[in-house]
Amino acid sequence: MVKIKYIERPGLTNRERVFFTDFINGMKITIRNFFRKTITTAYPFEKLTPPKRFRGTHGHRVKDGREPPSFKVLEKFMDIKEGESRCVACYMCQQACPVPELFRIEAVQTEEGKKKVVRFDMNLLNCMYCGLCTEACPVDCLIMTDIYETATYRRSGGVIHMDDMTERAVDFDRRRYNEPDRIWIDDEERSKLWGQIKWS
């Protein structure tokens, strides 16, 4: 049986009732805020850079010598040149996705018997940006970049393809590949940026 602790409603003292001290306290707070600096960003003219781990529009990393070892194993079965998307069409991203219909992945067999990815479309209108697909990717190909302006004039603009995903990831890696992730509490830069968090 759960015991219930009864708590009296805090009553007003006569001083509070007569002089509306709660009004005065509240108005003190607003006037203090009134003279503070504004904390907003004038958005189309000033844009904030999200953290590196921000989950923005997806990108495809390319074959550039920085692949994880798993890619070296799969590489010999694939028809991928330097600078092309390192996708191996394993469908792991689609498996992990809560809305798998948004992927359209197609691969064909070339004449040498190698596998070539010919299509990798994502319909971002259905995407919830959970990032499960990027975690599922075995070759660290599918990533999420820091680009968050996804509005388009047509619904077809919400669908991203392999070539523009490649461009996006190349651009993202050029800008931020070497940047540390800043999620570890012993990172000094991170402490400077966001302060020290006391973990309970």
Added chain:
Amino acid sequence: MELVGTVVGIVIKSLIFIIGMFLGAAYLTLLERKFAGHVQQRPGPLHVGPHGLLQPIADALKVLTKEDLVPNSVDRVLFYLASLMAFVPAIMILAVVPFGEPFTIFGLEIKPYITDLNVAVLLALAFGSLSIYGVIFAGWASNSKYPMIGGLRKAAVLIGYEVALGFALVGPIMMAGSFSLREIVEAQQNMWFIIPNILAFVVVIFSILAETGRTPFDVQEAEAELVGGYITEYTGMKFGLFPLAEWYIATFVLSAITVIMFFGGWNPPPLLGWLPIPAFVWFSVKVFLLFMFFLWVHWTLPRYRVDQITEIAWKVMLPLALANIFIVAIWIIIFG
């Protein structure tokens, strides 16, 4: 000939007052939005014109060019009449508000007020009470539940606070011995009427907040529970007229009345009378400060429940106003 001159003069003055009030109200919206923004640590309108200065004009253009929808089942006559009934009484009070002493330019005596009636205070109160019809009509004619509830709430609040406001203004009238706003101001040359009338001033502040539907008394709108209150079914400029009349023109005019009754109107503050500042500027500064005070209260406080509001009106504000009359009577007996 003299009659024609008077009529022309009054027409011109009325036009100046009405157009000035429209423009003023438009810029009071900007003032309010800037104030609200900075209270919440954001800058408010910023991009139309330098620092958002042309925003009211852009808003007016937008509201005027919007499609004016009228729902099928409304009572059309009352529906159209309501927006006027809310707006006209608020601006009619301007007829008796004196903005300064009569002055002379190029040998022409100009009185910065439209009329100087000997029942000006009563007239202002009467016009203030008339705005209740706009609210009731809007609530009834919309033929919808939320406007109806909003209109009835506002009517209950207005009736309660009109009584308290009327009694609160008795104090200054007793001290000045006149209903004319100009004579009340002239009676305050030595001492402002705020001194013995502090209780009445508190009552007046609360009454103005309630009558103009600003928080903590904005039950008629109560956007969390009543959609938009009695303006729910309105669109376009008819929609725009209600807040314009209520939040800006009524608040401004009632602020002016309060300044005249309690803060000496265009009289300079004590010890500052030697400054070469015209009377009109003193008056404007006082009204502006009072208006800012109302904005400050509005953007700070949450809303009272509707029964608490009427309870405050009848159980607190009315006795306070009566007590003020008693105090002022004793003051007059002692100090003459």
